[in-house]
Amino acid sequence: MSLLTVSDLSVAYARIQAVQGVSLEITPGSIVTVIGANGAGKTSLLNAIMGLLPAQGEVTFRGKSISRSPTEKRFSFGMSLVTESRDLFTTMSVRDNLILGANRCARREIDQRIGDVFGRFPRLRERRSQMAGTLSGGERQMLAMGRALMARPQLLMLDEPSLGLAPIIVREIFQIITVLRQNGVAILLVEQNARAALQVADYAYVMELGEVTMQGPASQLAGDSRVIESYLGFGGVDANQN
């Protein structure tokens, strides 16, 4: 059974068609990645799935249609999105950001979940009273993920989690992604770093100009010559030379 089904989704804003007739599917506990050039419509796709952008088409989550539900409803059904800009509450503390991630829960439950998040991201514990706006790029990404995890989602959508992060932090983030999958969280990953994304993902889609042009098991796409040429960049060059 699939956790999330997107069928024939289209997004247009400011009269520009950003996503056109995209269909995709995620099964529980799997990692699915969407790769593509900047401006291919990946971010619009995630935002539309989360209900941040008005879209046409069907989105089904856990067997129920959520196409008409607002973002906050979709969140309460068990899906979370970490956006490219992170959208943290910059002038509030790390702790307050996490509290707000579970703002419907009782105090005791909140405290327990904060403990879990600190267990996963020990660095956030050290920074708990600091303003979110003063964190480094990697810490912001961790806080954004931690805030999303406060709701114990079944589907976590990540938009460019490696954006602007040092390789060592990127490695850390991808490790956490694989651990989350082991804990049963399904992940929809949009990533510029196509090589890293294809390594952790089970299944992958390639988007070009708002449309899905290729899809298949991640390992298969990672070996596809067109993918190598267009998206693995130096990776492709590197692979050819070795």
Next chain:
Amino acid sequence: MDATTLLLLGQDSLISGSIYALLAVTMVMVFSVTRVLFIPQGEFVTYGALTLAALEAGRVPGTAWLLLGVGVVAAVVALFRLRHALSLTTAIRIIITDIGLPAVMLLIVQWVAPMKLGLIPEMILTLALVVPLGPFVYRIAFQPLAESSILVLLIVAVGVHMGMTGLGLVFFGPEGYQTSAFSETVFDLGIMTVSAQSLWVVATTAALLIALYIFFERTVSGKTLRAAAISRRGARLVGISTDRTGYLAFTLTAMIGAVSGLMIGSLTTIYFDSGFIIGLKGFVAAILGGLNSYPLAAAAALLVGTVESFSSYSASAFKEVIVFTIIIPVLLWRSLFSPPAEHHE
């Protein structure tokens, strides 16, 4: 100007400054949470004062009927917007909360108004009639436009101001009223007298500001409002409904406006259209504070109160001119020294 006059004007400044501070702080709050520059804030001041005045006179205040009318409009609008996905339970819930509750309020008021229950119960009744208007206004006018530009929301706010002033005239009539004071006591301090009423105003303001501070800093509800103010998208991503924060912000606004009305009603005669100018002075303070800082807005409000008191003493004809032109130097300063916009607004 002798010392007595100076002290008297100082006292005057503090009282009006306190009220402007309350209004300025809530305007900053509403703006940051909903991006609405809520021009009609002053109308709640009017409604509060005139509702209390009617209750004191043993009459059923127009607001009781107005609340029912607005409730009916809100219900019709809600039913219309949900027409494609309407269940019977939702429809019944909408009718009960939007029409039923205001109808019950009207019956209660019709029953108790002639009894003249005394100042405190009448004040509570006033708040119960005026405060629900806040979330109703948000639902009818602003919620469908929540994602629009600040400019569109501002024009809508002006439309709401026109509507609320006109309805004020219909429901309260053109006559002005003054309510009785919390206290008639006057303390004689030798060189000057201090009325207990003025102490009440300042103390109530301080208490409300502290309560707001605690609400924003300590409660999860308050934090959701701050979160929505910092990042609307971030708030939605953690399940905070911006509709709900909108209601909350407008409820607070209506409450603080009405409380200001209760306080100001005993100090001066209030007409159906007095609120506009009072509210705008709060706005002047909010703008002076840069529309993003509560302490600066409150401080600026005291400045506005001071400028107003002293100019009404020395150049009374030009009092309003002076008050409304003090934003000019501040805008000039900001224009000259703030960096040119580097990104989209």
Next chain:
Amino acid sequence: MNPKHPGVVAVILILVILTIPLAPIPDYWISLLNNIGLFSLVAVGLVLLTGVGGMTSFGQAAFVGFGAYTTAVLSTTYGISPWLTLPIALVLTAAAALAIGSITVRLSGHYLPLGTMAWGLAFFYLFGNLEFLGAHDGINGIPPLRIGHHDLFDGRAFFPVVWLVVLAAMFLTTNLLHTRLGRAIRALRSGTIANEAFGIDTAQVKLIVFVYAAVLAGLSGWLYAHLQRSINPTAFGINIGIEYLLMAVVGGAGHVFGAVLGAGIVTILKDQLQDILPKLIGGQGSYETIVFGFMLVVILQSARNGLWPLIINAFPAGPEKLPVPSDDSLAQRAMPKSGAVPVLDVRGICKSFGGLVAVNDVTFLVGAKEIVGLIGPNGAGKSTTFNLVTGLLRATGGEVLFRGSRIDAMPARDIAALGIARTFQHVELAPEMSVLENVAIGAHIRGSAGLLAGMLRLDRAEEKCLLGEAARQLQRVGLGEYMHRPAGSLALGQLRILEIARALALDPALLLLDEPAAGLRHLEKRELAALLNKLRAEGMSILLVEHDVEFVMGLTDHLVVLDFGKLIAKGVPAEIRKNPIVLEAYLGGVV
């Protein structure tokens, strides 16, 4: 509106205006029509300000008052002829608007309406308290207008004056919208960044629009004073200011004809409501504000563009005229010679946002006739570097030299004028404007026609050159067939190419392209590469950010590699391909 014979329409309208006073229309309606005309003038200004320019004002009534009081004082106290007070009234109104505008237009959008609200209130109280303006009683006995030996005493005689002025204002405003300055005004709503990057001083354009709207209001006030022959402050209060805005919003805030429609609807409605409502409700008072308030809210909720578009959409417009690329072309820039001073010389530039260092001590050169690629992972600081070079951001350290002179302290529009044009990673176009007009924005600084020339159509020769140049660049990049489509209807890949055409229309010596190939298909990438090679051969230097490594490798003379804001490598493509540091930066994220 795109009538086939504008001259015929104008003559008919003039004849109608001249015959209406002779027709057996009751005085009551004549005076109502006069009022509609006076209000239309103000609303036309607001249409330009709000609907086209994306700004707004609640203080137009105060500008009307300025015009009215100026002529009232001068013609009563000093006995000056109304015709002589007209220029004085307009100049004073313009000066007041210039003062208010110059302190608010640079601030974010909502300060202008708030500023005008405060100004409107302050001036209302000032009008009502100054003795020489007659305080609350106002000024009586204002002389009527005099044409030849005829005093225009009654409304019927005044009617042609009012409506001929309205017609002229509509004509001039429509002209203005289809000029170089008009394009700059219409592009205001889509943000300021692209406009500044193409040499348009957006603050100045905003100010021009604001003053223009105020002058129309002042003109309306001057007419009002001589029509009524007595004035008092109530006609110039903030509530009236709000009603003017209502007229513009109801009619259609983007259409000159909508202004007249809105003025008509609001005026007639107010007249009727003031009759009906007091009878319904009982008592006296301006109950119509309730209806107006609701109207404002409902229109913004359900018909954002007002009623006029609903009317004209019922009449499909004919095909637009194609501008013929003209032979008389614009002056072209002499391209830099190879070997001399580098075209672009970036020396140790830095930029930090708060504590975050986005660009850290980056140094590189772009020579004449060179294509240089700026590459690196997302977030490496490439777009920030572009913004520093083009002046959209101010560097916190380092120097930028263009053809030997420092440009790092210059505003974007001055840098553009030197001959640096760019495209944007996130497309920055005006979606409602046509493809051709968007490209013509690129040629903005190559023209010089201003407000008056545009209004009076004295700019036609230059305009033909500008549009011709735009059309030529569109054909060059292969978008010629889309010329008259709204830019928003193009696909994303085409929009990126459209941005290149706009940049070329500036006639740049240095072209900065931010991810031009993103979203293009294979064949389109090859065409783009061919175009860029051709531009280089013609003498242009190009700096480009691109992710498609194969595209960059095949095209560039040099590469500059950034990572975390730092320069990590420079060199010819073959070297970069083997550079271990570069490979680590790109591959480092692998688990």
